[in-house]
Every structure is written in C-alpha cells, then in structure tokens.
Amino acid sequence: MSEASEHARMIAVTLILEGISAADPVKAVKNFLKLDGDTLVLGDWTRIPLKGKVIVVGSGKASGGMALAVEEMLGNRITGGVVSIPEELVEKYSGSLSRVKVVGATHPRASQKSVEAGQRIVESVRGLSGEDVVIALFSGGGSALAELPVEGVGIDEIGELSIKLMKAGANIVELNTVRKHLSRLKGGWLAKHAYPATLVALMISDVVGDRMDIIASGPTVPDPTTYHDAVNIVKKYGLWEEVPQSIKKILEDGIAGKIPETPKPGDPVFEKVHNRIIASNIISLNAMASKAREMGYNTVILTSMLEGEAREAGKILAAIAKEVLKTGNPVPPPAVILAGGETTVTVRGRGTGGRNQELALSAAIALKGEQRIAIASAGSDGRDGPTDVAGAVVDGYTYEKAQKLGLSPEAYLENNDSYSFFQKAGGHIKTGYTGTNVNDLVVIVVEKENPWE
Numbered sequence: 233m234s235e236a237s238e239h240a241r242m243i244a245v246t247l248i249l250e251g252i253s254a255a256d257p258v259k260a261v262k263n264f265l266k267l268d269g270d271t272l273v274l275g276d277w278t279r280i281p282l283k284g285k286v287i288v289v290g291s292g293k294a295s296g297g298m299a300l301a302v303e304e305m306l307g308n309r310i311t312g313g314v315v316s317i318p319e320e321l322v323e324k325y326s327g328s329l330s331r332v333k334v335v336g337a338t339h340p341r342a343s344q345k346s347v348e349a350g351q352r353i354v355e356s357v358r359g360l361s362g363e364d365v366v367i368a369l370f371s372g373g374g375s376a377l378a379e380l381p382v383e384g385v386g387i388d389e390i391g392e393l394s395i396k397l398m399k400a401g402a403n404i405v406e407l408n409t410v411r412k413h414l415s416r417l418k419g420g421w422l423a424k425h426a427y428p429a430t431l432v433a434l435m436i437s438d439v440v441g442d443r444m445d446i447i448a449s450g451p452t453v454p455d456p457t458t459y460h461d462a463v464n465i466v467k468k469y470g471l472w473e474e475v476p477q478s479i480k481k482i483l484e485d486g487i488a489g490k491i492p493e494t495p496k497p498g499d500p501v502f503e504k505v506h507n508r509i510i511a512s513n514i515i516s517l518n519a520m521a522s523k524a525r526e527m528g529y530n531t532v533i534l535t536s537m538l539e540g541e542a543r544e545a546g547k548i549l550a551a552i553a554k555e556v557l558k559t560g561n562p563v564p565p566p567a568v569i570l571a572g573g574e575t576t577v578t579v580r581g582r583g584t585g586g587r588n589q590e591l592a593l594s595a596a597i598a599l600k601g602e603q604r605i606a607i608a609s610a611g612s613d614g615r616d617g618p619t620d621v622a623g624a625v626v627d628g629y630t631y632e633k634a635q636k637l638g639l640s641p642e643a644y645l646e647n648n649d650s651y652s653f654f655q656k657a658g659g660h661i662k663t664g665y666t667g668t669n670v671n672d673l674v675v676i677v678v679e680k681e682n683p684w685e
Contacts, residue, residue: 234604236679236680237604237628237629237679240678241608241627243675244608247570247673248622248673250519250520251516251572252614254511254515254520255436255612255668255669255670257294257300257301257371257436257667257668258301260298260510261297261510262301262305264434265301265305265434270282270283272365274506274508283363284360284361284364284365285360285365286311288310288366289315289353289368290353290374291316291337291349291353291369291370291377291448292316292317292369292436293372293613293665293669294436294667294668295316295317296321296329298315299325300325302332302369303330308331312331313332313333313356314333314335315369316353316374318373319337321336338376339376339377340373340395340398341394342376342391346376346378347379347387350378350379350380350417353422357425358425358426360429362429364429364430365429367433368426368433368452370447371436371437371438371668372671373613375411375418378448379411379418380416381416382416384481384482385479389479390411390479392476393410393471394410394411396471396474401541401576402465403539404446405439405446406465408449409457409462410462411449412457413483414462414482418449418450419445420453420455420496420499420501422452423453424495424499427501432506434508435447435507435510436669436670438671440513444509454502455496458493459483459486460487462486511668511670512536514533515670516673517570520675521570524568528566529568529677530563530565532570534570535571535572538572538573538672539574539576541578542577542590542594543590543593543645545575545591546590546591546594546609547594547595549676550599552569553605554605556676557602557604557605557678566677566678566679566680567676567678568675569676572671572672574671575587575590575591581647581648581649583647583650583652584618584652585616585649585652586611586619586651587611587672588609588624589621589651589653589654590645590648591609591674592607592608592626592659593626593641593644595626596627597645599627599628600631601628601631601632602627602628605628605678606675606676607625607626607676608624608661608675609672610663610673611669612668612673614663614666617651622661622662623661624659625659630657630659634653634656639653641653
C-alpha cells in the first residue's frame with residue numbers, strides 16, 4: 233500500500249467519526265431545547281408552558297442520550313416516563329437517569345421486551361390533562377425497540393415479516409408502512425393516546441429525506457399511508473402467501489373498514505403536537521465537510537439521500553473517485569466527496585454482512601489497482617446489519633491484498649459475505665454502539681501524489 237493510500241484511509245475514517253460526533257444526542261437536544269423559567273423553548277422559538285405533569289417517553293438507539301439531556305435540563309420538573317433502548321446500552325444510561333426509567337429491548341428484530349416497552353410508554357401518557365406535557369424522543373431503531381401490536385397479532389409474526397421484507401430489499405419507508413398498520417403505538421397512535429396533553433416530539437432522523445412519519449414509524453405524526461399501501465408492499469416483494477393468517481386478517485379487515493385506520497392529517501389529536509427533527513444525515517455531512525476543509529481538502533457533499541442497491545452504489549462512488557483522480561471533476565485532489573443515506577441489500581447468498589460493508593466491497597472491486605483513493609462507508613449507529621462493526625474502508629490495494637490471501641472479492645460479494653471478507657482481508661470500522669443514528673455516512677478521499685506537499 234502506498235503512503236498516499238494509507239493517508240487517504242486515515243482521513244476517511246477520521247471524517248466518519250466526525251459525522252458520528254455531530255449526531256451526538258445530548259448535544260442535539262441541548263442545542264434545540266432551552267428552559268426559560270417555567271417555559272420550554274424550542275429551537276424555532278415555540279414556547280411550551282410547563283404547568284402540569286411532564287412525562288418523558290421514547291424509543292431508539294439515541295433515546296437514552298436524548299433523555300439524559302432532557303433530565304439534565306428539567307430535573308425534578310419531570311414527573312416520570314420511560315425510554316426503550318438497545319439492551320446493550322441500558323447499563324450506560326440507567327445509572328445516570330433518575331426521573332426517566334430506561335428499559336432494554338431488541339433490534340433489529342422486535343421481541344416481547346419491545347412489547348413490554350411499548351405498553352409502558354402508552355401507559356405513561358394515558359389519562360393526562362390539557363395542562364400536561366409529553367416530551368417524546370425518537371431515533372433510528374425506535375420501530376423495533378418499542379411496539380404494541382394490534383390485537384390478535386404476535387410480536388414474533390411482525391418480527392418475522394419485517395426481517396423478510398428487509399432481506400427482500402424493502403426500503404425503510406415500505407417497511408415502516410407495514411409496521412404502522414400492525415401497531416397501536418406507531419403511525420400517530422401515540423399522539424392519540426396522549427391527547428389532550430401537549431406533545432413535543434424530538435427526533436434524530438435515520439430516514440432518507442427526513443420524513444417524520446417514517447422515523448421510528450411515526451408514533452406522533454399523522455400517517456398518510458393506508459392498509460391498501462401495506463398490502464401492496466407485501467405483495468410487491470412476493471411475500472403475501474407467506475404472511476401469517478393473523479396479519480392477513482388485520483390488513484384485509486383494515487381495507488374493508490372493519491377496523492380503524494391510523495390517525496390521519498387533520499385529526500384533532502395533532503393540534504397540540506410539535507414534531508421537530510434535531511439531528512440528521514445532512515447535519516452530520518455538513519460537519520464532516522467543515523472538518524475536511526479545515527484539513528485542506530477540496531470538498532463536495534454529493535447527497536444525503538443515497539439509496540438503491542449497496543453494491544451498485546459502491547460502483548458509482550468508485551467511478552466518481554476515479555473521475556476526480558483522472559480529470560479533477562467535480563473537485564481536484566486533494567479531494568473529499570461526501571454522501572449519506574441508506575442503501576439496501578437484496579440477500580441472495582448465505583453470508584454475513586451489512587449494506588455498508590457490501591458497498592465497500594463492491595467499491596474495492598471497482599477500485600482494483602487505483603492509487604491515492606480510499607472509500608469508507610459506515611452506519612452512524614455503529615452497527616452494520618446484524619454485525620458488530622460499523623462498516624469498512626477500502627482502497628485500490630484491497631483487491632490485490634485479498635488475492636494474496638487467496639480470497640476472491642467477487643465470490644464474497646456474490647454470497648453477501650462482506651463481513652467475512654473484511655474479517656480476513658482487514659478494513660473493518662469498529663466504533664461500538666454510538667448511541668445515535670442518522671443513517672449511513674460515506675467518504676471518498678482522493679489524495680495528491682504526495683499528501684504532505
């Protein structure tokens with residue numbers, strides 16, 4: 233490996249960490265919320281009087297840190313509440329929070345622990361008055377970490393369908409549209425349970441385009457989707473015949489009007505709801521761009537809305553890197569090109585991996601033999617798919633190194649086994665759980681011939 237390529241790898245990983253830091257949930261809450269006497273002031277200067285009870289609820293990978301920031305700000309003004317976070321993070325936050333209870337649940341597959349968390353959240357907000365305030369905290373992972381299934385449907389059935397949809401290539405909008413119609417927590421239902429209290433929902437977005445009705449499946453947001461939409465999505469991926477009869481019955485009864493739709497725009501329950509996004513992919517990309525410019529790199533943010541098959545995205549990003557190297561477009565070396573979003577993987581093989589590792593492996597194949605280029609892709613939550621790593625970093629020498637080890641990058645890609653590939657060839661990015669989630673972060677670094685000139 234050349235010194236230029238090694239330096240590019242280091243810069244790429246440094247910028248990934250900068251993006252994760254910019255999404256820190258404690259910072260995000262404290263930047264957005266202020267307390268003025270007995271009034272809560274939001275970042276857009278909306279003022280919420282704190283006259284009655286203050287209940288804090290939420291779910292998601294970042295909700296523990298968000299709750300910590302709210303409790304530090306409001307202290308004994310908080311009456312109670314509960315947030316559901318990944319089991320691995322409970323110890324980190326349970327000793328720091330005294331007014332808000334922390335419970336652990338499972339992700340990416342919901343479990344009975346997720347149901348228990350959902351029940352406690354709903355119980356916390358029921359029976360409140362018009363003078364009470366609910367502060368709801370949601371982030372990526374919230375859909376799995378708290379759930380309250382519709383009557384007659386088991387959590388294992390919802391979990392199984394969710395995994396099948398993900399493996400079939402369903403995006404987060406499609407996945408959460410189905411989840412919302414099997415829930416009495418998501419799709420605006422939490423707002424209905426909390427009515428007539430004022431509800432302030434703070435969200436850290438893990439959704440491409442920052443659609444609030446999709447973040448954690450939109451518990452506090454009017455739902456524009458329908459039972460028809462949910463059925464069409466299941467059929468689109470060829471899963472309708474595999475769906476349990478209990479789920480089919482709910483969806484079919486919903487279409488027939490036998491059970492109520494999710495709360496829709498215009499419903500009075502949303503009149504006192506304030507939904508706000510306080511951290512997102514583009515905010516992290518802007519922080520990364522500032523850092524790259526400080527380090528002397530010509531920098532462009534390509535998009536915060538990267539979608540599609542991970543392996544195809546890897547090819548395209550590698551092509552952009554090679555264009556920068558050969559022609560200086562869209563910016564000349566030393567260059568940093570940034571992207572974010574959430575790709576998908578259609579699982580055809582039997583290997584282990586995640587979308588970031590698959591994107592990186594595909595890019596490594598496309599970069600074969602190139603010098604002075606590195607590409608890093610990582611999940612801001614520190615977990616790429618069902619693995620213990622955030623993602624991977626590659627360069628033009630990754631392919632050559634793999635061959636020397638007797639590995640075929642193409643075979644590993646075909647088997648969706650990117651995790652095993654990087655375990656053997658090197659290149660994993662390991663952060664541990666970060667406690668936040670603003671989708672994936674991708675960095676392309678193209679060095680000059682001598683980075684130290």
